[in-house]
């Protein structure tokens with residue numbers, strides 16, 4: 001076996017090893033998730049790529065998160081467009 005063959009094999013296996021990480025980075029980015037975190041996870045644990053593919057977009061996971069904001073007085077989650085807190089009954093000033 002020549003040295004070139006060894007280098008080629010090493011390079012190819014290295015590519016196969018990091019490939020799930022590269023795919024994970026792209027998939028995670030498109031789903032608004034941590035590209036770096038997921039690529040690391042998939043390099044160590046390639047099965048995580050399947051989990052990532054099955055996961056939905058992060059901004060669609062909990063849609064109530066975007067319409068709810070903490071009350072400035074009692075910090076309970078209330079609708080962003082609310083003018084009266086349903087928890088502490090305080091009037092919320094809207095710009």
Ligand SMILES: [Zn+2]
Nearest residue numbers: 071074085088
């Ligand atoms: Zn409140």
